[in-house]
Amino acid sequence: MFTLPETVLSILSRxxxxxxxxxxxxxxxxxLIRGATPHDWDxxxxxxxxxxxxxxxxxxVVPTGLQHGTVTLVIDHIPYEITTFRxxxxxxxxxxxxxxxxxxxIEADLxxxxxxxxxxxxxxxxxxxxxxxxxxxxxxxxxxxxxDPMTRFAxxxxxxxxxxxxxxxxxxxxxxxxxxxxxxxxxLIAPVxxxxxxxxxxxxxxxxxxxxxxxxxxxxxxxxxPELIPLFGFPQNTSYHDRDVWAHTVATVAAIEPDPVLRWxxxxxxxxxxxxxxxxxxxxxxxxxxxxxxxxxxxxxxxxLKAERVTREEATALIYLHDIDLPDDRAGVxxxxxxxxxxxxxxxxxxxxxxxAGKSPYGRTHGRDVILPRVREIAKSLLAxxxxxxxxxxxxxxxxxxxxxxxxxxxGDTLTRLLEEVIDGTPNERNPLLALARA
Ligand code: ATP
Ligand code: MG
Numbered sequence: 387m388f389t390l391p392e393t394v395l396s397i398l399s400r401x402x403x404x405x406x407x408x409x410x411x412x413x414x415x416x417x418l419i420r421g422a423t424p425h426d427w428d429x430x431x432x433x434x435x436x437x438x439x440x441x442x443x444x445x446x447v448v449p450t451g452l453q454h455g456t457v458t459l460v461i462d463h464i465p466y467e468i469t470t471f472r473x474x475x476x477x478x479x480x481x482x483x484x485x486x487x488x489x490x491x492i493e494a495d496l497x498x499x500x501x502x503x504x505x506x507x508x509x510x511x512x513x514x515x516x517x518x519x520x521x522x523x524x525x526x527x528x529x530x531x532x533x534d535p536m537t538r539f540a541x542x543x544x545x546x547x548x549x550x551x552x553x554x555x556x557x558x559x560x561x562x563x564x565x566x567x568x569x570x571x572x573x574l575i576a577p578v579x580x581x582x583x584x585x586x587x588x589x590x591x592x593x594x595x596x597x598x599x600x601x602x603x604x605x606x607x608x609x610x611x612p613e614l615i616p617l618f619g620f621p622q623n624t625s626y627h628d629r630d631v632w633a634h635t636v637a638t639v640a641a642i643e644p645d646p647v648l649r650w651x652x653x654x655x656x657x658x659x660x661x662x663x664x665x666x667x668x669x670x671x672x673x674x675x676x677x678x679x680x681x682x683x684x685x686x687x688x689x690x691l692k693a694e695r696v697t698r699e700e701a702t703a704l705i706y707l708h709d710i711d712l713p714d715d716r717a718g719v720x721x722x723x724x725x726x727x728x729x730x731x732x733x734x735x736x737x738x739x740x741x742x743a744g745k746s747p748y749g750r751t752h753g754r755d756v757i758l759p760r761v762r763e764i765a766k767s768l769l770a771x772x773x774x775x776x777x778x779x780x781x782x783x784x785x786x787x788x789x790x791x792x793x794x795x796x797x798g799d800t801l802t803r804l805l806e807e808v809i810d811g812t813p814n815e816r817n818p819l820l821a822l823a824r825a
Contacts, residue, residue, distance in 0.1 A: 703730065
């Protein structure tokens with residue numbers, strides 16, 4: 387019925403030949419049903435972990451979670467998680483079961499899984515096992531808890547965030563009772579480790595369905611990032627905006643490519659707007675200095691969530707820069723590229739484009755950033771031409787200048803001046819630059 391990769395077929399059939407039941411389960415089966423390509427394979431079997439280890443003794447088998455019944459088989463550098471059918475007992479810490487028990491039935495294993503879309507097993511030998519109507523839910527694009535949603539979220543608060551992640555990544559709608567339990571049980575994410583919160587939120591932010599998820603579940607996300615609460619419903623009485631700060635924020639997240647740095651930047655770019663808000667005599671709202679004030683707040687949020695250092699630093703830098711006035715002449719754009727470097731400049735343009743896309747029709751056509759298409763064109767052509775972005779890219783080097791008799795700090799200062807000259811139109815070629823250096 388489904389086409390499984392050769393390796394998966396052979397793992398399943400080796401387990402079956404040894405007398406055990408074995409299935410593919412979880413995200414891979416869900417993805418096969420929805421016509422997406424599985425990115426990894428979770429397998430489940432009646433074989434106990436030691437039996438799995440013995441059956442694959444000739445392969446690389448890593449006992450990644452023996453007490454939970456999980457071993458990882460690595461074939462051609464691809465990991466396959468094989469987990470013994472199991473049940474879970476007691477969730478005193480609302481995060482992890484106190485104990486697991488190995489079981490003989492696939493149905494009982496599927497019952498411990500969080501959402502119907504992931505509680506489907508398939509094997510070529512045994513067909514589909516779908517006790518909770520997962521296939522119908524996947525086909526309808528519905529995310530539904532297995533069993534009573536509130537009970538399942540109380541067992542493990544991580545599932546609250548997994549729900550948002552699946553809804554966003556698969557573009558699923560969350561079934562009503564499950565949705566209500568997410569709002570009512572949002573505090574259940576409290577015991578979830580910061581790294582896990584960050585990783586689920588990042589995957590939520592990068593999903594195709596992020597807009598709907600953020601608009602409906604901002605309150606849940608605010609459990610992890612209370613700094614967002616002032617944004618909800620905060621009005622922006624300027625002609626440039628027709629949405630409140632949160633709705634604008636959400637539109638900008640959806641408008642930028644699904645890259646973690648860029649999506650986090652957009653989520654937090656206006657975090658200080660409410661705090662910077664004032665209304666002038668004419669009744670127009672202003673939010674001066676919100677980028678400078680927002681950058682350290684974003685830095686604090688990303689530090690608390692234990693984001694990777696590069697993501698945190700880059701997002702913070704982009705938030706600080708997001709409202710700067712851009713130049714729209716060649717030399718100005720060239721100077722920007724020199725100052726920020728290629729990567730950060732291109733990201734800043736993407737951030738500004740997304741920010742603009744989230745504004746009112748008037749704002750999109752009248753703001754300072756209407757020049758963006760021209761700025762991007764110029765940046766593109768400068769990069770295509772290989773315009774020098776640092777003194778190292780100049781057609782002359784420090785050695786050339788030493789040969790001309792310059793010494794010490796003169797060398798560096800002259801190279802910097804030459805780069806300025808090239809930005810202002812001198813060709814980046816040896817002779818004109820050496821002539822200038824002599825002069
Ligand atoms: P993907 O791998 O595409 O992100 P997935 O559904 O495979 O999605 P995983 O996190 O890989 O998700 O987990 C594999 C399966 O294990 C899930 O489909 C689910 O059935 C079960 N599972 C994982 N974590 C939990 C949890 N915290 N609570 C209940 N079931 C879980
Ligand atoms: Mg998976």
